[in-house]
Amino acid sequence: MIRAFDTHKVRTVKELTGQLWQFTPCQGEHAGQSYTVATPSCWETYPDFGNYRGEGIYRTTFRGNGNLRLECKGISHTATLRLDGQEIAKHYNAYTIFDVIMTDVPEGIHTLEITADNRFSEESALHIPNDYKSYGGISRPVVLEQLSNLYIRQILVTPLHENGIWSTQISLIIKNITPSSQKCSAKLTIHDREIIWNDLELAPQEQRLLTGLLTFEQVEEWSMETPRLYYVNAVLEQNGAAVDDMIDRFGFRIVDIDDKHILINEKAVRIKGFCRHEDHPQFGCALPFAAMAADLDIIKHLGANSVRTSHYPNDELFLDLCDEQGILVWEENHARGLSLQNMQNPHFEPQAEQVIREMIPAHYNHPCIYIWGILNECASETEYGKECYAKQLSLIKELDQSRPHSFASCKFKTDLCLGLPDVVSYNIYPKWYHDSPVDSYLEDLYQWIQTTGGKGKPFLITEIGAGGIYGYRNPYHSKWTEEYQAEALKNQLHGVLENENCCGVYIWQFCDIRVEEEWFGCRPRTMNNKGIVDEYRRSKLSYDVVKKILSSYGNYF
Numbered sequence: 001m002i003r004a005f006d007t008h009k010v011r012t013v014k015e016l017t018g019q020l021w022q023f024t025p026c027q028g029e030h031a032g033q034s035y036t037v038a039t040p041s042c043w044e045t046y047p048d049f050g051n052y053r054g055e056g057i058y059r060t061t062f063r064g065n066g067n068l069r070l071e072c073k074g075i076s077h078t079a080t081l082r083l084d085g086q087e088i089a090k091h092y093n094a095y096t097i098f099d100v101i102m103t104d105v106p107e108g109i110h111t112l113e114i115t116a117d118n119r120f121s122e123e124s125a126l127h128i129p130n131d132y133k134s135y136g137g138i139s140r141p142v143v144l145e146q147l148s149n150l151y152i153r154q155i156l157v158t159p160l161h162e163n164g165i166w167s168t169q170i171s172l173i174i175k176n177i178t179p180s181s182q183k184c185s186a187k188l189t190i191h192d193r194e195i196i197w198n199d200l201e202l203a204p205q206e207q208r209l210l211t212g213l214l215t216f217e218q219v220e221e222w223s224m225e226t227p228r229l230y231y232v233n234a235v236l237e238q239n240g241a242a243v244d245d246m247i248d249r250f251g252f253r254i255v256d257i258d259d260k261h262i263l264i265n266e267k268a269v270r271i272k273g274f275c276r277h278e279d280h281p282q283f284g285c286a287l288p289f290a291a292m293a294a295d296l297d298i299i300k301h302l303g304a305n306s307v308r309t310s311h312y313p314n315d316e317l318f319l320d321l322c323d324e325q326g327i328l329v330w331e332e333n334h335a336r337g338l339s340l341q342n343m344q345n346p347h348f349e350p351q352a353e354q355v356i357r358e359m360i361p362a363h364y365n366h367p368c369i370y371i372w373g374i375l376n377e378c379a380s381e382t383e384y385g386k387e388c389y390a391k392q393l394s395l396i397k398e399l400d401q402s403r404p405h406s407f408a409s410c411k412f413k414t415d416l417c418l419g420l421p422d423v424v425s426y427n428i429y430p431k432w433y434h435d436s437p438v439d440s441y442l443e444d445l446y447q448w449i450q451t452t453g454g455k456g457k458p459f460l461i462t463e464i465g466a467g468g469i470y471g472y473r474n475p476y477h478s479k480w481t482e483e484y485q486a487e488a489l490k491n492q493l494h495g496v497l498e499n500e501n502c503c504g505v506y507i508w509q510f511c512d513i514r515v516e517e518e519w520f521g522c523r524p525r526t527m528n529n530k531g532i533v534d535e536y537r538r539s540k541l542s543y544d545v546v547k548k549i550l551s552s553y554g555n556y557f
């Protein structure tokens, strides 16, 4: 399953994953041997490859000809693509979509090779040994599309609501992929409205931006309670015949902030969420649809209304599910805990910027995303770091003025960047990493934030939690027991949710996850054990405690 809906009716789309490919590791004791594996998948789930760090070549064949578009939704973490032995694309980062256009492909059977590489090196500034695993493999779908002479590259729909009237600002990008000029017309439809652009002529290889505004009399809003989705359908025609199309979904909802709250359609929402890694003992980071849906069932059952995609852009199919179920999403670019030295790696800024430039257009239309985050717990206590934060936050605003932005800090009273984001967000661990009383710790931090650029901004706790090893229980409730975790979370959640200065909370974290031995080998089980459920989604004692507390608070202030 690629998406929760068909994104094309005219353009033919064929998923190349969702079947067996050949896999050949390039290093290690099995180098050069060929295996038959299901895709999408991570090689850490194959026998003998549980800890393989290196390159792996995935191979498949397909019949095709003419103009083709290949889209990779996620190759972890560095990809090199070859068609019939010729390199056609390279891409860094496991969590963002990339594509390659191949023109005039001769008729026949073609061989596609995708080399995935999950090694750490100076060239990889974002995938580094960390408190989550950089898996290896084809972790999200690979799709082959048949194109004509022109195609639709992107549709962005920005809902507007003024004087009680809903409208949508449209931007449509089309491209001529031939060496000759092409005449065409374009039509875009939403609900009972349409825009037509006639008599277009695109020069060879020209990319054209088409814009427009549609106004509506009667539409239903998207909200957590009534997540009403609408389709946007764009078609390109040449000589009266449809030659390409694109379908996407969006919702009529507006995100705003005031000096204390995040507002969805002018209602102050109380964020009650979980930080969630894409991680599973059976699938690595390549969770199939049913596993994603099962995670969301648990999250809803726990009384939560939001997910933070810690610490990278998520699979768009997961976002489709959040759209359909009214679950708010904080999505963030890919970074966790990068030090000043990490941020001074010359590859850091271009790689972090690339993730933002790929994440926002690809996920722009999802109504569930209410905020963009960057650079979780990076060096925001340094002047150099502040320059990086400022550049990336302004890039987000350049790409999307319809949503607030933020970043999750762990720098307590040393952060230099709180004047930059729309929403001030902190990761705090009273009762875990330090024994401070939650209430006074939180109030002390909030008062300091008022003096250092955070005044007049919503204040969000983006992480709070404690470790609890599944099955470890004792009458002393010692640290790492399930009892200790439940008591700490009870204390922490009441402290945050009863604080009138906080607009909400994300619990760290939804489930236990694998961590890199290279750095977090000290963690028990080489796992981050702060999940409310363990890696197999088995409830810990904190599950019922968290459910009771979250369920006792409504979605709005």
Ligand code: ADA
Pocket: 131, 310, 311, 336, 376, 377, 410, 427, 463, 508, 528, 530
């Ligand atoms: C940080 C970090 C998380 C995780 C957490 C923890 O806040 O953002 O990714 O590492 O600490 O478990 O300590």
